[in-house]
Amino acid sequence: MNFNLPEELQMLKQTIRQFVDRELIPIEMHSQQNNDLKPDIRDRLEKKTKEMGLWMFDVPEEYEGAGLGSLAQVVVWEEMCRTIALPSRGRGIFGPEIRPILYALNDEQKKRFLYPILHSGKELCFMQTEPDAGADPGSMKTRAVRQGDFYIVNGTKRFITGAEKADFGQLMAVTDPAKGSHGGISCFLIDMKSPGLKITATYKTMMGEEPCEVVLDDVKVPVENLVGKEGEGFKLAQRWLGIGRLKHGARALGVAERCIEMGSRYAKQRVTFGKPLSERQGISFKLADSYVELHAARLMVYQAAWKNDQQEDIRTEAYMAKMFADEMSFRVVDRVLQIHGGIGLTLDLPLAKWFMDQRSRMITEGASEVMRMVIARHVLQKYV
Ligand SMILES: Cc1cc2nc3c(=O)[nH]c(=O)nc-3n(C[C@H](O)[C@H](O)[C@H](O)COP(=O)(O)OP(=O)(O)OC[C@H]3O[C@@H](n4cnc5c(N)ncnc54)[C@H](O)[C@@H]3O)c2cc1C
Structure with missing residues (x-):
């Protein structure tokens, strides 16, 4: 049993760390104030990621990506997320954001959707949650009813x-209400300019993201836009859940590591009551606890990624790693923010943004309770 990263991944980690330290951390507060990277800076960084061979690092080679394995992807995400300078979605400096379901499209669908997203800057949004169906998407009500060569979609x-x-x-929609989440929900790709589709509200959130409410009123979706077979929507999504969860876990590792670096430096430099903060156990123990928890989370995320590369089933490990790493990183941000006192609350440091972001991760991308439900199901089945 060898817990060391293979040599080539240690080098990859080092390369990205240097890139983040030299190119991204110096501009991160500027990017926070402007809510994104300036186009000329983005172009310069994009050129560098191409030179490093990391353009589309998570896209398989058959689609002209770098095709990194799961463990390598985790290493890249972890190091990248030591900064807030990365655009959170859309075309980032490492390439476009690709939802893996796009690899399940047939050849004709790939021409219409996957390649324009990969190569022509087109973007895709994910439409699952409804006013009465969030953590429990199986209770969604949006209906897609087949009429000849179209599905007619209604819902919010x-x-x-x-x-x-x-x-x-x-778009995830019900095609067979009797079957519900057991084969009654299908996945479609739709044109966001379809007649009958309207954005009816925008929500301002504490993380700065502004997700929308979308009403679908008799929207006609051609049958050729169905992904896979009717009723396969959830089954298809499951195929890539593991690596998606690990991506979130890896991001949490990067955030926690950078916070610990910042907390340690600040505690050594800040003097109160005649001594540096680092000489007070009330402060240094916060760093010790954070470091221990980060180490545990990293082992979980790396092990699950390694197992995924061996083609093993990682559903439970991926849920455990995501849940533990996200909750860990929120505790770490909170402690390090406390170490920084008032300056930690300002927008001159990335801590306030991470505090909001990491809090939101326990709800938006697989709520902690849902993770616990899946893990509990596994435990109860295992120990009969
Ligand atoms: C900024 C933002 C961006 C988003 N982006 C998208 C997007 O692009 N596409 C999309 O489809 N959705 C998106 N969502 C929706 C997000 O996935 C949901 O908010 C999330 O799934 C939780 O659903 P809910 O808000 O309806 O909470 P609810 O389902 O009402 O749950 C409320 C709380 O109860 C907990 N809970 C629920 N059931 C149980 C149970 N059985 N036992 C114990 N606890 C339980 C939940 O975990 C949660 O903490 C986004 C949300 C936000 C805020």
Whole structure:
């Protein structure tokens, strides 16, 4: 049993760390104030990621990506997320954001949706949540009823990130109410300019994201836009859940590591009552606890990624790693923010943004309770 990263991944980690330290951390507060990277800076950084061979690092080679394995992807995400300078969605400096379901499209669908997203800057939003169906998407009500060569879709989707600028939507809708989440929900790709589709509200959130409410009123979706077979919507989504969860876990590792670096430096430099903060146990123990928890989370995320690379089933490990890493990183941000006192609350440091972001991760991208439900099901089945 060898817990060390293979040599080539240690080098990859080092390369990205240097890139983040030299190119991104120096501009991160500027990017926070402007809510994004300036186009000329983005172009310069994009050129560098191409030179490093990391353009589309998470896209398989058959689609002209770098095709990194799961453990390598985790290493890249972890190091990248030591900064807030990265655009959170859309075309980032490492390439476009690709929802893996796009790899399940047939050849004709790939021409219409996958390649324009990969190569022509088109964007996709994910439309699952509804006013009465969030953590429990199986209770969704949006209906898609087949009529000849079309499905007629009616319903309301809520909290859809990027709906206002997306070209396409990955829409989850009920095709067989009797079967519900057991084969009654299908996945479609739709044109966001379809007649009958309207953005009816925008929600301002504490993280700065502004997800939308989208109403679908007799929207006609061609049958060729169905992904896979009717009723396969959830089954298809499951195929990539593991690596998606690990991505969130890896991000939490990067955030926690940078916070610990910042907390340690600040505690050594800040003097109160005649001594540096680092000489007070009330402060240094916060760093010790954070470091221990980060180490545990990293082992969980790396192990699950390694197992995924061996083609093993990682559903439970991925849920455990995501849940533990996200909750860990929120505790770490909170402690390090406390170490920084008032300056930690200002927008001159990335801590306040991470505090909001990491808090939201326990709800928006797989709520902690849902993770616990899945893990509990596994435990109860295992120990009969
Ligand atoms: C900024 C933002 C961006 C988003 N982007 C998207 C997007 O792009 N596409 C999309 O489809 N959705 C998106 N969402 C929706 C997000 O996925 C949901 O908010 C999330 O799934 C929780 O659903 P809910 O808000 O309806 O909470 P609810 O389902 O009402 O749950 C409320 C609380 O109860 C907990 N809970 C629920 N059931 C149980 C149970 N059985 N036992 C114990 N606890 C339980 C939940 O975990 C949660 O903490 C976004 C949300 C936000 C805020």
